[in-house]
Amino acid sequence: MNLMDILQGQLSDDMVGQLSEYIGAEPQQTAQAANGVFATLLGGLANNASSESGLSALGSALDRDHDGSVLDDLAGMVGGMLMNGGGADNRATNGMGILGHILGDRQEVAAEQIGQSSGLSASQVMKLLPILAPIVMSVLGKAKSSGGLDLGSLAGVLMGGAQQAQQQQGMGDLLGNVLGSVLGGGQQQQQQQSGAGDLLGSVLGGLFGKR
Numbered sequence: 306m307n308l309m310d311i312l313q314g315q316l317s318d319d320m321v322g323q324l325s326e327y328i329g330a331e332p333q334q335t336a337q338a339a340n341g342v343f344a345t346l347l348g349g350l351a352n353n354a355s356s357e358s359g360l361s362a363l364g365s366a367l368d369r370d371h372d373g374s375v376l377d378d379l380a381g382m383v384g385g386m387l388m389n390g391g392g393a394d395n396r397a398t399n400g401m402g403i404l405g406h407i408l409g410d411r412q413e414v415a416a417e418q419i420g421q422s423s424g425l426s427a428s429q430v431m432k433l434l435p436i437l438a439p440i441v442m443s444v445l446g447k448a449k450s451s452g453g454l455d456l457g458s459l460a461g462v463l464m465g466g467a468q469q470a471q472q473q474q475g476m477g478d479l480l481g482n483v484l485g486s487v488l489g490g491g492q493q494q495q496q497q498q499s500g501a502g503d504l505l506g507s508v509l510g511g512l513f514g515k516r
Contacts, residue, residue, distance in 0.1 A: 308444075308466030309473060312343040315376065315440050320383055324436065327387050328429040338430055339437060341419035344470035346441045349407040349415075351467035354460045364449070364456045366406070366442070370396040373447025375439060386436050400435025403442055 316324075316339060318332075325335040353359035375382050375397050382398055396402070404412055416430040423430075448454055448462065 307469040308347065308462065309340070309343060309469050311444055312347075312441060313340060315379055315444070317380070320380060323383065323387060324433065328425070328432045330425055330429055334423050334425055335433070338419050338423035338425050338433055340473070341422055342430070342433055342437045343441060344467075344473070345415045345419060346407055346438060347463065347466045347470050349411070350441070350445070351460075351463040353407065354463050360456050360460050362406075364459065367446040367449050367459075371439075371442040371446030372397075372450050373443050375443040376447060379440065382439070383436060397443070398439045400438040403438040404434055407438070 316336070321332050321336050321339070324339070325332045328335065330338070350363065354363055386398060386400070408415055412431070412434060413427065416427040416434065419425070419430045420427045445459070445462075449459055454462065
């Protein structure tokens with residue numbers, strides 16, 4: 306099991322159907338775009354976590370706002386956000402705020418790339434981004450709070466997850482502009498990435514089941 310599997314496993318067929326209706330797309334396109342969103346957000350988080358200050362800020366945000374409880378009623382959260390036009394009324398589901406921290410001004414660029422890979426327009430992908438972003442943070446928050454991850458382990462999980470996403474078909478080019486040089490080499494980075502898969506298996510495997 307890897308981090309991309311965990312994220313993809315959060316979306317039921319019914320949820321994909323709801324999202325498809327919301328953005329006006331076929332379910333297959335929506336599912337492919339969701340994969341692209343997850344991969345891009347993992348890449349952005351890995352990029353942020355590559356600096357000490359960025360990793361510390363991420364850890365604080367997870368502790369403060371993202372304990373993973375959103376996942377207990379994910380269908381309810383998504384349904385509520387769809388009714389509010391993608392908006393949210395609390396920090397845990399504030400997708401726009403999360404995107405601002407992860408991608409900054411790269412949101413539209415990411416949406417264009419994801420759209421090209423899935424056959425959707427950038428505007429359709431932009432509707433998906435704030436709904437899916439809280440899922441990524443909730444998965445990480447649950448891993449940190451329930452799995453006892455320290456900041457160093459969290460960075461390893463993110464690097465490994467980004468690498469796993471990059472290895473999936475069609476994700477490599479997508480992640481290139483988001484990650485920059487984070488996965489671009491360096492023996493130390495490669496060692497961190499090679500160990501991240503084992504960490505995911507031991508810590509996350511018991512926390513998340515495929516749905």
